[in-house]
Amino acid sequence: MRVAVGVDLGGTKTAGGVVDLHGEVVHHVVRPTPAAAGPHAVLGTLCDVAADLVAWARGRGAELVGCGAGVAGVIDPSGVVTHATGALPGWAGTDVATALASATGLPVRVVNDVHALALGEVRSGAAAGEPSALVVAVGTGIGGAYVRDGDVVVGRTGTAGSIGHVPVGGGEARPCPCGGVDHLEAHASGPAIVARFREQGGEARRLEDVVAAARAGSALARGALSEAGATIGRALAGTMNLLDPHVVVLGGGVVHAGPILLDAVRREVVAHTLPGPRSVPVLPAAGLRHGNVIGAASLVTARGRVG
Ligand SMILES: [Zn+2]
Helix, strand or coil: CEEEEEEEECCCEEEEEEEECCCCEEEEEEEECCHHHCHHHHHHHHHHHHHHHHHHHHHCCCEEEEEEEEECCEECCCCEEEECCCCCCCCCCCEHHHHHHHHHCCCEEEEEHHHHHHHHHHHHCCCCCCCEEEEEEECCCEEEEEEECCEECCCCCCCCCCHHHCECCCCCCCECCCCCECEHHHHHCHHHHHHHHHHCCCCCCCHHHHHHHHHCCCHHHHHHHHHHHHHHHHHHHHHHHHHCCCEEEEECHHHHHCHHHHHHHHHHHHHHCCHHHHCCCEEECCCCCCHHHHHHHHHHHCCCCCC
């Protein structure tokens, strides 16, 4: 049996799996990410998980083709973290690829976690079998990825797909976590939706509270969700005109808002796309149980990915 190791490092948990060449997870582990203990502890946990998976696979006589990783932050094409969010203090500057290669003895490729999620959706999820896909995840932040011919486009610095930092105007100077203002993430992420709802007199602590209020009939909550959906839809439409993908997949916590938000997204997509991309389906993500791990493994299982 030929297999790959896929690992997924997030702010709260580190997951990994042994994945066969059909994209099936044959063995899976999860450990807490020791974020507060600093970058050395975080990297150590990631390497331990990968090494344990290698040992598990070798113990069963499997042939290992490589190790793929999806990790939080902006990852340059050589596998070094160049920027990180507040969830992983001190994480920027970490050379993840070299550490994983040393821990596993395998060819390694490292991408951002949203890039890995997108690869999972293309490998086994909502965009399975599509020649190209634009995948956007809206949760605490807004991330994106463009996958073409089974591989994710990372760009010169690993930043490609960052649709959350497309300027959307509005003139309100809403601060974005990146330091900019009036970017998509500042207007339509989970926390931005909650903030907007509260400013208008609603009571909510998390996005789930806004969704629950909308389901219970609150016009204010429905308005906050559809306004965010419309803003996402306009940014998506511009990106669809630019890339002309075969399918668009929308994931993250906002998918749970259901039709209220998705209908607004689709309405604005239709209003602002050119005739070609206008008919492209905008689908909710499959939300695979091990999607990031499957996506990370596909970095080294598809043709010509490493080396
Ligand atoms: Zn930004």
